[in-house]
Amino acid sequence: MRSRVRRGRLPIVVIGSGVAGMATALAAAPAPVRLLCRAKDGSGSASALAQGGIAAALDEGDGVEAHVRDTLEAGARHNDVAAVRWLCKAAPATVAWLEAQGVAFDHGPDGCLQFGREGGHGAFRIVHAGGDATGAALVHALRAKVQAAPHVQWRRGVDAEALLLRDGCVAGVRVRDARGRQEVIEAAAVVLATGGIGALYAHTSNPPGADGAGLALAMAAGAATRDLEFVQFHPTALAVDGHSLPLLTEALRGAGAGLVDAAGEPLMRGLHSLGDLAPRDVVARRVWQARQQGGGAWLDAMSIQGDWSIRFPTVLKACLAHGLDPRREPLPITPVAHFHMGGVATGLDGCSSLSGLYAVGEVACNGVHGANRLASNSLLEAVAGGRRLGAALSVATPVAMQGTHRWSERGASLPREYLPALRELLWRAAGPVREGMALRDAWRVCTAAAAAGWQMRLAKALLRAMRRRRRSLGAHCREDRGCPM
Ligand SMILES: Cc1cc2nc3c(=O)[nH]c(=O)nc-3n(C[C@H](O)[C@H](O)[C@H](O)COP(=O)(O)OP(=O)(O)OC[C@H]3O[C@@H](n4cnc5c(N)ncnc54)[C@H](O)[C@@H]3O)c2cc1C
Structure with missing residues (x-):
């Protein structure tokens, strides 16, 4: 195993190169950043697939308060109100920043930004780039900036499989490439930007890599989670x-x-x-x-x-x-299965409950989306949250850690041939409509097979949260407990 201990300042390690990871990496300048992702060519993010666009109250007659209201309404008022206010207020500046990075949003013949409308929005406030290819346009522009940024080193084709803990603080990561070679990267901070969990379901809009690996890594290390039961299904x-x-x-x-x-x-x-x-x-x-x-x-x-x-x-x-x-x-x-409202519990600054570990984008849960995300608020949150976190990390003074270290392992993957059965189990028991007995039976299956792979343990945690929330709320529909069909 190679060990990369830098002589100068330790890098900030950002795991995931969707829009959340790239925005974090860019905003962390001039601090050194190692950006990691699984695919050799940097593809495979949900970000690149996003079609609808980005919500921002920019049109005449629209306003931040209206955007706040719609976000709270969609989220069944389970949202953190301060987080919602921050997000909706940050939206116009986020769109302007993306334009400055080279994203060409669609304009009408009058030269003004064009606004679309989606479910739950009371106004036309969704901006697009390239029609329904908004995510690809964002990824293309941010990728060019990341590749040109001298402070970012982008390491592709690696899976982050363990976190290094020193004095109880997260101080690095171990990665493995497709040929099985491992490498240790010590870090001033580790940022999870690993996306959602849709690929754990039999039918999903997400790419196959959106399997919750980052969430599982954080949970194995003991980081607190929040709202795991809330999964949005796209109709x-x-x-x-x-x-x-x-x-x-x-x-x-x-x-x-x-x-x-x-x-x-x-x-x-x-x-x-x-x-x-x-x-x-x-x-x-x-x-x-x-x-x-x-x-x-x-x-x-x-x-x-x-x-x-x-x-x-x-x-x-x-x-x-x-x-x-x-x-x-x-x-x-x-x-x-489309979007996970729950995830690693963080504040607005991306801090998890573990010192040295941060989370941003879909893997994180700061309460902004409540029990159901408002359409086109997630690219916005990933970019705005990434910029905020990156800026904070760029000026943070790394704590010198010299104590004993230990590895927190995510553990072996479920054998490939078992994945379809797990996905089908979640689809049937933990899908758009849920019922107590089915959730219990599925949880028992995952508990019995927990040693078989980290995906089973993650599914068990999701099912546990779904069982514990006995009443329907937002995207969590308990057919046996008054779900409005
Ligand atoms: C089809 C589709 C359409 C959507 N449309 C919209 C829309 O119109 N508007 C909107 O706001 N939202 C939309 N969303 C949701 C939005 O795209 C995502 O929530 C957002 O892009 C998530 O960004 P992210 O950076 O957090 O994660 P992602 O973009 O998923 O990136 C995750 C990254 O983490 C890496 N990774 C994961 N695990 C590991 C590991 N163990 N080791 C190393 N790297 C790892 C992956 O390789 C990837 O690079 C859509 C989603 C989908 C799937």
């Missing part, structure tokens, strides 16, 4: 074979697409005053129910005007790749 992914399914952005419904049943009748009729643009959890449960009843559900987007290759190039390409043309036929849909 409209393309119902085709596979694990990571193409998303059909909510912006399609904002542009006039409608949800229909097999007979072409509106699926949301009489269910919610906002109809097809009702909050995500409400729509996801309706689509889930329609599919459970065997009737199926479709998104009819044929009425959308304009050039699809400009407005929705990502959706168009994904549909055509599966032999479906959204301009000519309704698209079969399914809900998918």
